Amino acid sequence: QQQVKQSPQSLIVQKGGISIINCAYENTAFDYFPWYQQFPGKGPALLIAIRPDVSEKKEGRFTISFNKSAKQFSLHIMDSQPGDSATYFCAASKESGGYNKLIFGAGTRLAVHP
């Protein structure tokens, strides 16, 4: 059962454009929604995260938009650069017993063309 659905599977954007990746979740108990960025040959690294009590979080060119009623959240990359080319994973988590398990989406491979 896929609890976090991510789309699109791949995305091509021109340099300077906006990249948008969408995720939807099922479990309303999730209370933390991070995005991880993975470059080829590297492990994923935390990019930005949001809690459901806010509708938007911005860090530089990266913004998470969160729609609690629709159970959806998305990553927007403004002014996309070739260096942003990577695989992006959304995730959802609920703290349980002092530890957190992340449920990951399937990933989106982003290519930013110069």
Added chain:
Amino acid sequence: DVKVTQSSRYLVKRTGEKVFLECVQDMDHENMFWYRQDPGLGLRLIYFSYDVKMKEKGDIPEGYSVSREKKERFSLILESASTNQTSMYLCASSFTSGAPYEQYFGPGTRLTVT
């Protein structure tokens, strides 16, 4: 800087072999995780550990076991490797409390079972 290291970047094993994947973290993290990453499936949790000698099954534990004898080290064991275990294996670690949920990943081990 947090560092999670994995014993091998690439590994080729034969069907039926016993395989050990080692992971070491240097941040005194309580939690450690093993994931496998497959195209189109994202990251799926195999096992995690929240303390020395403690372990919990993740979403896909079948065919795997783990060992955590020291806080900094978490091993994934494939008792009898099969071709469907060919995958990228990622280790991660995190604190139990404080700044929540950020998991730090190693670079991964690409395992091929022939």
